[in-house]
Amino acid sequence: MLAMTIGSKEQEAILNLMHGKYERILVIEAEWGIRYAEGDMRPRIEHFHDAVRAYTSGVDIYAKHSRLSVEHLAYDLAILRQIQERPVGNINRATDKSTSQALMKYTGGAPASKLPPQGTRTELAQHYRDYTVFFAALFAEVADRNFKSRQEEGEQQLADIGLVEHILEQLSNGQMDVATAQAEMNHVEMDDLRERIQALLATKKLNAREKHEALHMLGQVEKGLKDDQKRIDQAHTSYVTGQLAVYEDAKDIVKKLAGAGLNLAGKFLQNAMQSAGKGQGKGF
Numbered sequence: 001m002l003a004m005t006i007g008s009k010e011q012e013a014i015l016n017l018m019h020g021k022y023e024r025i026l027v028i029e030a031e032w033g034i035r036y037a038e039g040d041m042r043p044r045i046e047h048f049h050d051a052v053r054a055y056t057s058g059v060d061i062y063a064k065h066s067r068l069s070v071e072h073l074a075y076d077l078a079i080l081r082q083i084q085e086r087p088v089g090n091i092n093r094a095t096d097k098s099t100s101q102a103l104m105k106y107t108g109g110a111p112a113s114k115l116p117p118q119g120t121r122t123e124l125a126q127h128y129r130d131y132t133v134f135f136a137a138l139f140a141e142v143a144d145r146n147f148k149s150r151q152e153e154g155e156q157q158l159a160d161i162g163l164v165e166h167i168l169e170q171l172s173n174g175q176m177d178v179a180t181a182q183a184e185m186n187h188v189e190m191d192d193l194r195e196r197i198q199a200l201l202a203t204k205k206l207n208a209r210e211k212h213e214a215l216h217m218l219g220q221v222e223k224g225l226k227d228d229q230k231r232i233d234q235a236h237t238s239y240v241t242g243q244l245a246v247y248e249d250a251k252d253i254v255k256k257l258a259g260a261g262l263n264l265a266g267k268f269l270q271n272a273m274q275s276a277g278k279g280q281g282k283g284f
Contacts, residue, residue, distance in 0.1 A: 137272035
């Protein structure tokens with residue numbers, strides 16, 4: 001696997017190509033009023049390019065609710081693949097003043113209401129095909145890091161719950177006093193959980209009802225964590241699967257890049273494809 005850092009020449013080459021595709025798509029979608037969803041006033045490509053903007057601006061790639069979370073990226077990749085089959089998507093037919101004015105920013109006139117001709121649709125699909133390949137390669141590492149970081153964090157949080165349950169059992173059975181329990185709670189990394197249990201222990205000796213309520217609360221937290229882990233695992237699988245499917249049709253793009261003298265971008269894609277083929281699902 002090729003070691004690569006943010007801002008490398010290979011990565012910058014891909015980003016430049018992505019931005020070029022973005023600009024071509026933007027013109028077509030602005031002209032024909034193609035949007036990501038009802039109520040979205042921007043051309044559709046803006047939604048996907050938000051991820052590029054977030055990435056190049058240094059957004060935290062490890063956060064749960066980041067624009068670069070594995071869930072967001074997997075969803076985007078799935079939609080990008082669908083667009084190649086249905087390049088038109090949502091046509092803006094809005095007539096309200098606010099929406100029309102917003103679209104005039106891109107079109108310089110009123111939004112379109114007819115389907116673009118077949119040639120335009122074919123061109124749009126081709127631009128999206130290339131953009132999707134670049135997207136899959138650029139964000140493969142990001143999706144992988146977000147997934148692994150949050151997976152490890154989730155495992156640690158589940159371990160915290162197990163430790164709290166053990167402390168409560170020891171305390172209620174008389175095998176541990178409150179002072180020792182408070183000290184053991186300092187090993188729990190989940191701040192809110194640690195503080196809630198320590199506050200409970202600080203009031204008085206834990207009785208049977210309080211123990212039951214605490215264990216019930218822990219069970220709910222554990223269920224939520226396991227549900228989160230299931231979601232991010234499914235999202236990561238979706239991204240990697242989608243990435244491999246995209247690369248199946250991308251070999252000719254590498255050749256075209258090399259033929260056009262864009263060897264750095266071609267090298268980036270080639271290494272991304274090789275890494276994905278080995279099950280690593282990485283872009284760099």
